[in-house]
Amino acid sequence: MAENSAEMPLTLAEKVWRDHVVVRGEEKDGQRSPDLLYIDLHLVHEVTSPQAFEGLRLANRPVRRPDLTIATEDHNTPTLEIDKPIADPTSRKQVDTLRANCEEFGVRLHSLGDANQGIVHVVGPQLGLTQPGMTVVCGDSHTSTHGAFGSLAMGIGTSDVEHVLATQTLSLSPFKTMAITVNGSLKPGVSSKDIILAVIAKIGTGGGQGYVLEYRGSAIEELSMEARMTICNMSIEAGARAGMVAPDQTTFDYVAGRPHAPTGEDWDAAVEYWSSLATDEDAQFDADVVLNADELEPFVTWGTNPGQGVSLSESIPDPAGFHDPVDRESAERALQYMDLAPGTAMKDIRVDTVFLGSCTNARLEDLRAAAEIIKGRQKDPDVSMIVVPGSARVRLDAEAEGIDQVFKDFGAEWRFAGCSMCLGMNPDQLAEGERCASTSNRNFEGRQGKGGRTHLVSPVVAAATAIRGTLSAPSDVTADAPVPA
Amino acid sequence: MEPITTHTGVGVPLKQSNVDTDQIIPAVFLKRITKTGFDDALFHAWRKKDDFVLNQEPYRHGTVLVAGPDFGTGSSREHAVWALKDYGFRVVVSSRFADIFYSNAAKQGLVAAKVAQPDVELIFKELEKEPGTEVTVNLESRTVRCGSVEATFEMDNYTRWRLMEGLDDISLTLRQEAAITTYETTRGAFKPTTLPAKV
Ligand code: SF4
Numbered sequence: 001m002a003e004n005s006a007e008m009p010l011t012l013a014e015k016v017w018r019d020h021v022v023v024r025g026e027e028k029d030g031q032r033s034p035d036l037l038y039i040d041l042h043l044v045h046e047v048t049s050p051q052a053f054e055g056l057r058l059a060n061r062p063v064r065r066p067d068l069t070i071a072t073e074d075h076n077t078p079t080l081e082i083d084k085p086i087a088d089p090t091s092r093k094q095v096d097t098l099r100a101n102c103e104e105f106g107v108r109l110h111s112l113g114d115a116n117q118g119i120v121h122v123v124g125p126q127l128g129l130t131q132p133g134m135t136v137v138c139g140d141s142h143t144s145t146h147g148a149f150g151s152l153a154m155g156i157g158t159s160d161v162e163h164v165l166a167t168q169t170l171s172l173s174p175f176k177t178m179a180i181t182v183n184g185s186l187k188p189g190v191s192s193k194d195i196i197l198a199v200i201a202k203i204g205t206g207g208g209q210g211y212v213l214e215y216r217g218s219a220i221e222e223l224s225m226e227a228r229m230t231i232c233n234m235s236i237e238a239g240a241r242a243g244m245v246a247p248d249q250t251t252f253d254y255v256a257g258r259p260h261a262p263t264g265e266d267w268d269a270a271v272e273y274w275s276s277l278a279t280d281e282d283a284q285f286d287a288d289v290v291l292n293a294d295e296l297e298p299f300v301t302w303g304t305n306p307g308q309g310v311s312l313s314e315s316i317p318d319p320a321g322f323h324d325p326v327d328r329e330s331a332e333r334a335l336q337y338m339d340l341a342p343g344t345a346m347k348d349i350r351v352d353t354v355f356l357g358s359c360t361n362a363r364l365e366d367l368r369a370a371a372e373i374i375k376g377r378q379k380d381p382d383v384s385m386i387v388v389p390g391s392a393r394v395r396l397d398a399e400a401e402g403i404d405q406v407f408k409d410f411g412a413e414w415r416f417a418g419c420s421m422c423l424g425m426n427p428d429q430l431a432e433g434e435r436c437a438s439t440s441n442r443n444f445e446g447r448q449g450k451g452g453r454t455h456l457v458s459p460v461v462a463a464a465t466a467i468r469g470t471l472s473a474p475s476d477v478t479a480d481a482p483v484p485a
Numbered sequence: 486m487e488p489i490t491t492h493t494g495v496g497v498p499l500k501q502s503n504v505d506t507d508q509i510i511p512a513v514f515l516k517r518i519t520k521t522g523f524d525d526a527l528f529h530a531w532r533k534k535d536d537f538v539l540n541q542e543p544y545r546h547g548t549v550l551v552a553g554p555d556f557g558t559g560s561s562r563e564h565a566v567w568a569l570k571d572y573g574f575r576v577v578v579s580s581r582f583a584d585i586f587y588s589n590a591a592k593q594g595l596v597a598a599k600v601a602q603p604d605v606e607l608i609f610k611e612l613e614k615e616p617g618t619e620v621t622v623n624l625e626s627r628t629v630r631c632g633s634v635e636a637t638f639e640m641d642n643y644t645r646w647r648l649m650e651g652l653d654d655i656s657l658t659l660r661q662e663a664a665i666t667t668y669e670t671t672r673g674a675f676k677p678t679t680l681p682a683k684v
Contacts, residue, residue: 022661022668023661023664025643029642031641031642034643038665038672041677047516048561048563050518051518051519051563064665068678075515097518108680115684127683128677134676155561157561157562157563157566157585159563159654160589162655166658167658167659169665171654171657171658205558206581206583209555209583239558239583260678260683262675270673273675305503305558326553326554326602327502329502333501423507425513425515425516446507446508447512
């Protein structure tokens with residue numbers, strides 16, 4: 001990362017960093033100790049916070065800025081019968097612990113049953129708490145989602161959660177910057193999920209390590225905020241510490257009018273500041289990756305890490321053809337776990353379950369896109385599908401549009417909000433050997449349930465797959481049968 | 486946090502890349518609200534298989550895990566570090582670590598030693614040639630020794646200093662309290678607050 005001299009052209013990430021330095025790291029022996037950065041927003045959930053609150057209690061420390069902190073319940077919450085006590089005693093204990101901690105430390109909490117409960121990364125933006133140019137942290141790796149607003153948003157571990165609660169700062173070493181330029185425009189049926197899956201397949205699950213990624217180029221500029229969030233969300237799957245998109249009119253329009261958005265003079269001051277954050281024209285990135293959106297097709301994973309993916313129209317690669325022995329071994333192992341053979345056409349793979357949910361793809365726009373495909377059609381009878389809105393608010397909004405009915409008519413289950421089958425901490429889990437087309441972000445072994453097999457897909461591919469029973473593109477559905485009148 | 490300068494212990498070869506945090510500790514164990522007692526959770530799925538390395542002597546009591554590249558990818562769960570430590574590991578050697586894992590490890594006094602992949606391969610060979618071979622990691626000299634292999638590892642000065650001193654981050658930062666308070670007075674008035682709640 002460049003030095004912070006006033007004349008030096010800077011990237012978006014460097015500007016946000018510059019504006020949050022509380023104490024600059026010391027230079028010694030040619031190395032610099034970390035900078036102390038101020039944190040504008042700290043999001044908290046039940047899984048990674050109990051030990052942090054416990055640490056505060058033991059050291060007799062308060063939460064420094066409860067007014068910059070917000071909590072919600074998401075990972076453990078059931079998606080059925082939410083009016084009953086949580087059945088699993090350990091899940092219930094964790095949620096109860098969060099409630100008690102928030103009460104004790106004065107932290108605002110949106111509990112199960114509240115209209116603003118939901119996946120922490122859906123709730124922040126929806127309340128207008130996520131805004132451009134902020135530093136946002138959460139004890140959750142997919143905090144990178146908030147980078148879509150041009151914020152520096154990072155996942156942190158529990159020790160850092162405690163550190164932020166106690167000090168509202170974080171000690172961080174500067175990152176390198178990588179520009180991911182996506183030129184051209186997406187074709188119909190291809191979505192931002194396909195962009196990020198293609199990026200990860202290109203640079204690898206370790207390709208972003210040490211970097212903050214900035215997504216730019218015409219295809220990114222054309223995306224809605226929700227689609228940008230999907231991309232930034234999965235930056236962590238490329239190993240990056242964060243992903244960002246420069247704030248523009250699309251960003252401002254999204255933030256405007258939300259409950260915590262600035263108003264009046266504050267709004268004008270905010271927009272002026274936000275508009276100054278875009279990467280300077282002659283700023284240098286440490287690395288550059290270029291993709292062409294025109295060439296992208298729906299993308300899907302075949303393996304057990306998000307980098308193991310291909311276009312849906314392709315076949316499973318033969319590990320024998322991989323040059324790198326590490327990649328080869330990993331691919332062989334993945335195919336064994338996935339019970340798939342090299343050369344199989346992706347579209348011949350049958351699934352048992354379709355999961356439409358998670359902080360990657362369970363915002364209103366995602367549900368609308370999937371509903372558009374399935375409307376008037378029937379689900380493959382052998383496939384089960386669950387739809388889990390990202391937040392209670394998304395669920396309400398979808399119901400107001402009648403989208404819930406579209407899913408129900410189709411034969412899908414319409415559930416309450418939460419992380420659900422993205423990681424199966426609640427009862428929503430795959431059975432041993434079950435195969436799932438999932439709009440979530442991780443296809444790790446056992447992630448969605450012990451022995452479960454995950455193919456990562458976009459919402460429209462999930463919808464098409466639920467109709468045909470095999471991994472399918474939206475265009476396959478229209479080819480089968482014209483759109484019903 | 487216990488200061489650590491050198492450590493010697495049985496090396497455990499885990500010849501896999503992308504050992505993600507869901508493998509290190511599956512999500513079901515994240516429901517606990519304590520910070521210790523995760524030793525049973527470590528590599529939970531793999532430990533059910535007899536041929537898994539930790540189910541074999543002399544690896545069972547190993548304290549230095551030697552793994553393929555991209556160790557600790559995936560979630561931010563610090564539980565992954567707690568589980569490794571609770572099991573008895575003091576050091577993980579890999580050519581590449583996921584960023585969050587790396588920083589979590591440093592905070593808990595687990596040494597994540599970044600050793601170049603060719604050297605990792607040589608260490609694997611030593612460990613396979615003579616199972617039970619000890620690995621010595623020295624933070625002072627930033628070296629890893631195993632049998633006839635001696636390799637250097639990368640670690641920034643600050644992380645190394647904190648590990649060697651066993652320093653707690655929060656008390657370090659609270660020395661900067663005045664600077665934090667000053668910074669707070671300069672924040673833009675338009676910046677959002679969560680309280681009072683507006684919904
Ligand atoms: S939806 Fe999945 S990835 Fe997102 S916060 Fe929840 S568990 Fe994590």
